[in-house]
Amino acid sequence: MRQSPPRRITIAMLGLGSMNGAILAGLLASGVEHTDVVATTRSTGSAQEKSRLLGIEVLAEDDDPEANRRAAQRADVVFLGVKPYGITELAADIRESLSAQAVVVSVAAGITVEALQSALGPDRAVIRAMPNTPLSVGLGVVGLAPSSAASTEQVEDVAGLLRSCASVHVIDESQIDALTGVSGSGPAYAFYLAESMARGGVELGLDPELAAEIAAHTVYGAGKMLVTRRPGQGTESGQDAAQLRKAVCSPNGTTERAINTLDDSGFPAAVAQAVRASATRAGEMTQELCGPAD
Template sequence: MTAQPRIAILGLGSMTGAILTGLLAASVTTPERVVATTRTAASAQRQGERFPGVRVLSGEQEADANLTAVAEADVVLLGVKPKDIVVTARQIAPALRPKAVVVSVAAGVRAETLAGALPEGQPLVRTMPNTPLTVGSGVVGVAPAAGVTADQRALVESLFSGSGVVVPVSEEQLPAVVAASGSAPAYVFLLAEAIAVHAVELGLSAEAAEAMAAATVKGAGAMLVDAVTSGEQTAEGLRRAVMSPNGTTERAITAFEDGGFAGLVADAMDAAARRDEEMGREFGA
């Protein structure tokens, strides 16, 4: 691999835009060495203005935009929807350089399925990022397929390191990554939503309730990250530190526990993991 790899991003949107922002900020490569594609010409213009120096092509204006983007790439990031990813992989296969690393950010679509649409032996890495990547606080599970070298794996991990925490995993662990981080921001948003709704019922204004819920989630998250990073505390420890005996927080946590909170979270995570596996069967058919 070159010191500054040539990167193609097929489907430059919110998530892949966050990845691009992070890798440029970390000087993984330069804008002039990135070619991206979008569906519409209007989107290509907006993204080109957002990322000066990056060449952004649109399928609306150039039928072979994806083929053009990958022709010289060292890394190809597939940012299209899961339902479209196999078709896209098959489309670009003839234009790929033999050692170009193809990186998927799609849930469900297994490496075996993608490999079947790519040239034999094409380096392939599956990843599972989550949406906080868009604010530089994401989590990304990275699962290299067989045959990916240590240098190629390190290069792929570097693409994400500027936007969040990178966690090496096996492909078999990706459904758990989906459950624990990929879908998990929505769990947190649901909790914040429920807090805000009931705070209004308790007498706060909607604006105050939303602001309090958002700031509390942000603050608690920052405390947890600091504690876990330093090794000084765990989520359980932080929770217990807030709970005075027979105080308000203890009463609230008891209500959560009596309502089966832990079991409900487990059921939700299991549902997310099962759906990821179902998608693998659907798109592998």
């Protein structure tokens, strides 16, 4: 999954919340030059701390009201990472500072391409992105929904940059909510599974620290098998999730009984329902922030 970016690209990270922070951590770990990145935060203290920890230039809005504009004017790709309710205001603020070919990428849930285009102008290349937090360890997933003004080359620049720390998928904006349900919220499902597995181990007498460690490694190892052994990954006969699961289940064995118990408790339906609930909430947020679709 880790690849070098296709060409040297300057980056501005406007806001260092969880998503922009995860993207930045993944990019820096993948080898992006620290000198090619500038970021902004609101407070002086936060800017100083982030600069010290990350080794990049971080501007504070409290010190310089022009911080976001100054960062944006230096960048080929500008990531907007503030809270959703502040995204369009931030976009409008930097509009006149952007270079002609700059691409603006929003990682805010619920903010449509149309809303971004309205704030930035109809000719600005914008991309609505849905990343997830495992980008921070180079194992993320990102969906990219570009505007019609974004050229193939501009989309590929952003996709190539993010491929250094994520599996990148260019999708239609209509698929963003579904992708949110599966991958945007998905890490929490995996964490919840590991949490529940560890709790079960503790109830059977395992030390809590040991139970947490073996649950985490089990989820990690299973995930790696899913990625490396799925069909189309260079293996002679790939295996999907269902096939991998069945391979662990010996007839009348321990795992088969465990899976039967999960089935009886409604586990598959509950997970699918959770995915739908996340996607539904994503759509609701879009209506709350941008109004109903035309």
